[in-house]
Amino acid sequence: MSSSKQDGVVAAKGRDNAEDPDIFRPFERLIEITIRGKAYNVPENNTILRCLQFLELQRISEAELCWNGTCQNCTVRVVENGRSRTAMSCRTDAKAGMAIEDINPAIDI
Ligand code: FES
DSSP states (O other): OOOOOTTSOSOGGGHHHHTSOTTSOOOSSEEEEEETTEEEEEETTSBHHHHHHHHSHHHHHTSOOOSSSSSOTTEEEEEETTEEEEEETTTSBOOTTOEEEEEOGGGOO
């Protein structure tokens, strides 16, 4: 896995999880997203669900998730460019500046 975490911008909660292996798509840097108004740094090129896993590996890993768009347990309310929408976090890539306003209770961190 190619990753870069040397710049110290990893969110404190994500630091240990970032060392966890090959569940993430390769990334060179972290991007900032907000979750309920709080900023987090997560790996670029990864789905929102993987980014949530980056922040809370254990908790997300224990949730009942299909990872293929079927169960709907991973829904999040996302705001981008001033527009709010519901998205399946397993199918939607996180983007820098993305704001997540709400998270399905099944994966709520
Ligand atoms: S994990 Fe089941 S729909 Fe996303």
